[in-house]
Amino acid sequence: MPANESLPVAIVGGGPVGLAAAAQLVSRGMAVKLYEAGAAVGAHVADWGHVRLFTPWRYCIDPAARALLEAAGWSAPPADAMPTGEALNRAYLAPLARLPALAAAVETGARVTAISRQGLDKVTSRGRDGRPxxxxxxxxxxLRHDLARAVIDASGTWATPNPLGADGLPAQGEAAFADKIAYGIPDVRGRDRETYAGRTVLVVGGGHSAANVLLDLVALAKLEPTTRIIWATRGRDLTRLYGGGQADQLPARGELGLDVKNLVDSGKVTLVEGFAATAVRADGARLVVEGAAGMAIGPVDRIVVATGHRPDLSLARELRLDLDPWLESAKALGPLIDPNVHSCGSVPPHGHRELSHPEPGFYTVGVKSYGRAPTFLLLTGYEQVRSVVAALAGDLAAADDVQLVLPETGVCSIPVAATAAACGERAAACCGSAA
Known part of the structure; x- marks a missing residue:
């Protein structure tokens, strides 16, 4: 696209992966413009700033970003220490964004609401590749319209959580009682303490987000003994969350599952398995959550929905995308990360070719590239953007030399052979050598 070479590469999202992409571009001397909707970079990270990551610092820092920071006199935190989200922002993301080379490119309070080709909708093919x-x-x-030679979408999924309804749609009454429902990982021991202290709280979800909420609620209950905790999961097999233990190369992740299992075994948390929420209704000033087959939980005072997140596909509606039909991930990644097949958290190396779309110059990276799959690690995103930026720079040898070594999770709920037999080619493609 010779006519567009003077335009910057646009990055949507100022989280860890978006900033890593900016660092990679700056390191190659390429023009970049980064848009962050929040008041500061790492706005989504700040929302869960009270949560401690189960990945230590050595897995949280992008190599190109490290080089830029160290050249400016920055010292990395201890490699084996595990940061909270707040520490990740304060000690890494904020200093990175303040570097002169990046500060000139970062615009906060700037929300990208749509992306297209100049003068063309997605139907028009002729001359498409040459348009910015x-x-x-x-x-x-x-409101303004900016031009770019390429776009890296690192906007994440945190702002679009999955609903309470087990069918992927909001449960009946969910919107009406929104003031008593939280999504993600509320800070129940900090800024949200008064909302949960002494209340009966229902946590819905079977992953690590739900585990963090449960552990925080139990800690709160030690100080506020009238706090009662109910945990509802859609499935009955919690191996993916409980498992791992000492086999997990990220010890904090293994401990998280074991801690939650101990809470259930001790009776500190009441577990309701196989609960598929369908509706929320009032019971006086409290709520009852109804499920399939006549099940019901309540009355409760508050509901925390920790059922994962999904990508906002409206952003690129006028672009030609190739998405996995059920995960909404980049299509080539779907068979590699399908949670129906495995929960190993180990993903074969992938880069610009798997993250591209039929729209040349547009890439989905970071957790958004995984769509609705929950097993993303920062290391994956950093290698993604290194490959993408190398491709944009025309260095295909570096772009195709993708190296990705992830710590093993130690959690596989189904043996590979049985999974492949049950799920066919998609399972085999996903779990073959990686598992």
């Missing part, structure tokens, strides 16, 4: 991308950007000063 146009980004609709909303700021406090108003």
């Amino acid at each position: 991308f146009v980004l609709r950007v909303e700021t406090a000063a108003g």
